[in-house]
Amino acid sequence: MSSTTLTERPTRSTVFDGLSRYIPIGATVALLVAMYLGGIARYPNFDNPQLIPDLFIGNAGLLIVAVGMTFVIISGGIDLSVGSVMAFSTMACAWLTVDAGLPASVAVPAVLAFGIASGAFTGAVIHYFNVQPFIATLAGLFLYRGLTLQISDHDVSIREIDFFSWGMERVEFGEPRDGGFSLPYISFIAFAVVIVAFVVLHYTRFGRSVYAVGGSEQSALLMGLPVARTKISVYAVSGFCAALGGVIAAFYTKSANPLAGVGFELDAIAAVVVGGTLLTGGAGFVLGTVAGVMVMGMLSTIIAFQGNLSSWWARIVVGVLLLAFILLQRVLARSGERKRKA
């Protein structure tokens, strides 16, 4: 409102309305395929049928958290607290089951409910008190990291709790020898989250409101959309996904590390952006995020296969990818504006 003047160019381009809105996600998928084919051409054993499923095992937590982040970013916000919430959830699971002696069937739902509640609280602070999402979730980043460290400042093992061995039990799909593969249960949890998120974001009233709020909060309000409910809900979704990511990490590592997930929010944001979601909000896809997570997973796989490359190359390449995708989005937005002007 404050900056809308007659001299200004249209603030929202037409780019992402037409076919060209599929360009970023198309580029991501093309990149993914190119990486895979390049890997097969270069390294023996890269065509191992277990390779693709493995991407969904090591990155199951990232996938879930990034899907939650997709909701927040499409609504025009950002959630920096996910890494800390994740570490806190893992630690809370360990503490409730090992120290407090609660059954895991009580502890896990409690942790997930807590994730929803804390996300909803953050969303309420952001909406009702007009605090910037960056600052409100920054408080969450510090708070949950601090609480995690206060529960325990060293690793807590949850190996003795039978429940947590459930997650890594594998389901076999065919014999490994004839192209079969296996997936643990945590991957199916991640798939379920993706499918539910896909349906909710693209085919429900709530999902459309998320896009509308991200496109222009003012317009969404004037259209009579429930802006408050939508904004609070996206942070609740993100909180839930972060807590679930923490539970997945508990399954995956069978221990709780107070410093787990430092910088995880950056990975999640990077995956979302590489997946073609506009960081300014209003445009993006859940399946794009899946592709983004897979690109990042594929990247570390290739670096592992290469052997002589150090892990920091992954960060540099992710940065270059981010740069490329952000510039691609800018170019598309600019050309859309030009088309609209002409």
Place this chain on the structure above:
Amino acid sequence: MSASTSLKTGRGRAGAYFKRLMWPLIVLAALLIVNVAVTGFDFLIPDVHDDRLSGAFVNILRRAAPLLLIALGMTLVIATKGIDLSVGAVYAIGAAIACQYLMSRDQSSIGAVVFAVALALAIAAVIGAWNGTMVAYFGVQPIVATLILMIAGRGIAQLITGGHIPTVGDTSPFVELGRGAIGTVPVPIWIAAAVFAALVLLTRTTALGMLLESVGGNPEASRLAGVRSKGITILVYLITGACAGLAGILGAANLGSADANNGGLWIELDAILAVVIGGTALIGGRFFLVGTTIGVVIIGTLEVTIINVGLSSQWQFTAKAIVVFIVAMLQSPEFRAWVLRPFRSRRARRSPAEPTPEPAPEKAPVT
């Protein structure tokens, strides 16, 4: 920009300034009182050991110098409605360049040290200018543009150091930058004070400060008014990059080594926190370098206070979270209105001296 301090008369400006700084000063005083109550007056009074000042409070200032440098740059960036998330990574890069260059050369030669520092500063400034170019010319949101280097930067730092932690010997003049003293005052304090004075002079005695505020207040209006906002935007990111690089050099000099992974970890968040505590609103349009300085001292004192009152160091995250939350709430007009609603009937109108907060823009336009 009705609240722009530079437009006010001398008296009104001083009054507004004091009002802005009152809350941070009260918080700082409270923290100091707690420390004095626990550890006695020795906390505040510096004593001279080996021709240099020491004592708890001087140490806080000395250790806070890198954070202050970064927070000062961040203040200018935030004044233009931007943010720079990459400072922690630039800190690591600056430290890595200086230490890596010195490691393979004659560390005791002043020339090599000067060149190492100049090289690190120049590269940090180039990185900052790159951030500014992304924001000004490519029209990328600041948080996004600097996120790229926040993610890639530590990788670059590790690339420079080859994954090792380069060390500089204790005899090198380089470590004097972090541990030495000139006229009994520690060198980092001198450097931080010099940068502070330079930035205050640069922004408050020239038109630059006002131009910064106008760019942050309304970029479109200031462009139409003939302000070359693109150059100014690049300049502030360049200054921030150079400050972050210098902070990295000070940090590395203090430790005698550069850790690409953990050096300056989360310093961007601390810097943003210091800026916000100091009264600079994240929506841009005005800035308070003095407030930022007080914010930095508050953060430094807070960390020591937690230890002094007998809490474990794990509390510092929780304490920071509480400070972020309280400051965000206090700065929110909606929250103040909500709290004051029961008193609204008696205090129908706010006193005019109180700076009226501008309405937060609902969304950055994607132009």
